Ligand SMILES: Nc1ncnc2c1ncn2[C@@H]1O[C@H](COP(=O)(O)OP(=O)(O)OP(=O)(O)O)[C@@H](O)[C@H]1O
């Protein structure tokens with residue numbers, strides 16, 4: 001699925017799909033924003049959703065807010081790379097921007113659930129790096145959902161009651177980060193991305209680079 005771009009050291013490599021999942025409220029959005037701010041070469045995948053907009057959310061930045069008919073059209077037209085129903089709403093990843101970013105040599109960051117992660121893995125296992133974020137405790141998770149102050153008590157109850165099921169998928173992920181403290185969790189997630197960018201198998205330019213070095217040594 002991916003073509004080449006250049007790493008910071010100038011060696012060409014395939015772009016990667018960096019996935020964050022967690023139970024609702026564990027901190028994916030917070031960590032995603034920090035990654036986008038602080039990691040050059042990383043683009044956020046903006047999902048389409050049928051859920052209502054929260055206060056402060058911006059259409060086209062946080063989500064593409066669409067109605068059910070438009071979402072159906074996207075599914076039928078194969079416009080989505082993956083999609084799932086989460087908390088009674090539909091969510092999906094528009095295919096075109098992801099493919100364009102990867103072709104331009106960018107990495108793409110996804111804040112999606114376990115169902116979407118499974119679908120991405122089926123399509124492009126070698127290019128998917130997945131991280132599951134856990135909260136330090138159930139009471140912290142509930143506090144965070146309340147402190148976000150963007151969902152009704154009923155929505156929060158629903159999200160808490162789904163948290164255990166969401167978490168049951170933790171072992172399908174490549175990495176697990178426990179989000180006690182935002183700065184520490186960010187540093188861990190950032191280290192994962194940095195190391196994955198250096199993986200030999202996605203650094204398609206290494207053969208040529210090493211041959212060049214060997215040529216210099218012989219000449
Ligand atoms: N380590 C932390 N300590 C305290 N509060 C945190 C921490 N990480 C995130 N938060 C806060 O918890 C709330 C939920 O975080 P966030 O919106 O990032 O979760 P999320 O996993 O993206 O949730 P959702 O799946 O519902 O989108 C926010 O108010 C955020 O500021």
Ligand SMILES: Nc1nc2c(ncn2[C@@H]2O[C@H](COP(=O)(O)O)[C@@H](O)[C@H]2O)c(=O)[nH]1
Nearest residue numbers: 047083084086091092093111112113115116
């Ligand atoms: N499979 C997908 N899951 C997605 C996508 N976009 C978001 N999500 C997940 O939905 C829940 C709820 O999100 P919220 O913004 O309503 O709190 C959360 O787990 C997200 O990760 C998507 O495109 N595909």
